[in-house]
Amino acid sequence: MGKLIYTAITSVDGYIADRAAEFGWAVPDDELHAFVNDVIRPAGTFLYGRRMFEVMKVWEDPSFAEGGSAPVVDFSKLWRAAEKIVYSGTLGEVDTARTRLERRFDADAVRTLKASTTADLGIGGAGLAAAAFAAGLVDEVHLFPAPVSVGGGTAALPEFRVNFELVGTQRFTSGFAHLHYRVRN
Numbered sequence: 001m002g003k004l005i006y007t008a009i010t011s012v013d014g015y016i017a018d019r020a021a022e023f024g025w026a027v028p029d030d031e032l033h034a035f036v037n038d039v040i041r042p043a044g045t046f047l048y049g050r051r052m053f054e055v056m057k058v059w060e061d062p063s064f065a066e067g068g069s070a071p072v073v074d075f076s077k078l079w080r081a082a083e084k085i086v087y088s089g090t091l092g093e094v095d096t097a098r099t100r101l102e103r104r105f106d107a108d109a110v111r112t113l114k115a116s117t118t119a120d121l122g123i124g125g126a127g128l129a130a131a132a133f134a135a136g137l138v139d140e141v142h143l144f145p146a147p148v149s150v151g152g153g154t155a156a157l158p159e160f161r162v163n164f165e166l167v168g169t170q171r172f173t174s175g176f177a178h179l180h181y182r183v184r185n
Contacts, residue, residue, distance in 0.1 A: 002117040003139040004047075004110070006129045007039060009176075010156040011148050016126055018150035025148045029174045032144065033071035039142050039178075043082055044119025047110070047132075050088035052125035060096040087128055107135035130158035138183050140167075147175030 008016050009026040017023045028036060048056065056079065058064050065076035084099040094101045102109075105128060114121060114137070123129050123138070132138050141164065143156065164181035171177055 002044070002114050002120045004114055004121045004123055004132060004137050005040075005043065005140045005142065006123050006132070006138050007036070007142040007144075008124075008126070008129075008156045009036075009144040009146060011150040011153075012145045013149040013151065014145075014156050015150050015153040016156045018153040021153070025150070026146055028144070028176070029172075030069045030071050032172050032174060032176050033069070033075065035170065035172070035178065036142075036144065037071055037074050037078060040122050041078060042120045043122035044117060045083040045085060045113070045121045046079075047121060047123045047128060048084060048086050049125030049128035050086065050091050052128070053084070053086045053088070053091075053094070056124065057096050082122075105131045107131070107137060110135070110137055126154050126156055126158075133158045133162050133183075134160070136185055138162075141179075141181040141183065143179045143181070145177050145179065 009028065010016055011025065016026070059076050059079040062076060062080070065073045080097070082098065084096065085102055086094050086099060087102050087105045089103050091101060110132065123132055129138065163184040165184050166179070167182050168180040169178060
């Protein structure tokens with residue numbers, strides 16, 4: 001059985017994007033990027049909301065990572081190798097390989113997918129993650145707080161109570177941190 005793992009780079013005050021929908025402050029350096037790659041490497045499938053998919057689909061083109069650092073090239077390969085499911089009622093179609101479009105989030109279908117795979121599932125996008133948290137589907141959370149407070153925007157975590165157990169922490173020379181939690185149901 002695979003685990004459903006939510007990973008997000010956040011501001012120290014818990015936002016994945018600021019009020020202007022900007023997230024340039026969240027760009028990882030090579031040390032952090034390599035670590036994130038290792039966190040997501042076990043994922044065979046990524047679940048995305050529309051906005052997160054539209055941000056991430058640049059990785060479909062291998063030339064996007066061309067000339068980049070080893071962690072950038074590695075991430076590009078990881079992203080293209082994984083299956084992707086995009087949940088959107090407004091997106092007309094998906095234009096990346098190994099990707100399917102679902103019109104709505106179906107918790108029972110995700111539960112079945114988790115039960116039928118040995119690979120983990122990654123989930124990206126705060127809104128989609130909130131739906132998965134509400135359905136009791138998220139098993140682990142990896143947060144990477146950046147050394148910045150943005151004062152508002154898109155919250156990384158849902159606006160309802162979720163209990164966590166701290167599994168581990170890591171510091172990076174860039175000032176970022178890694179907080180690894182297990183969800184306590």
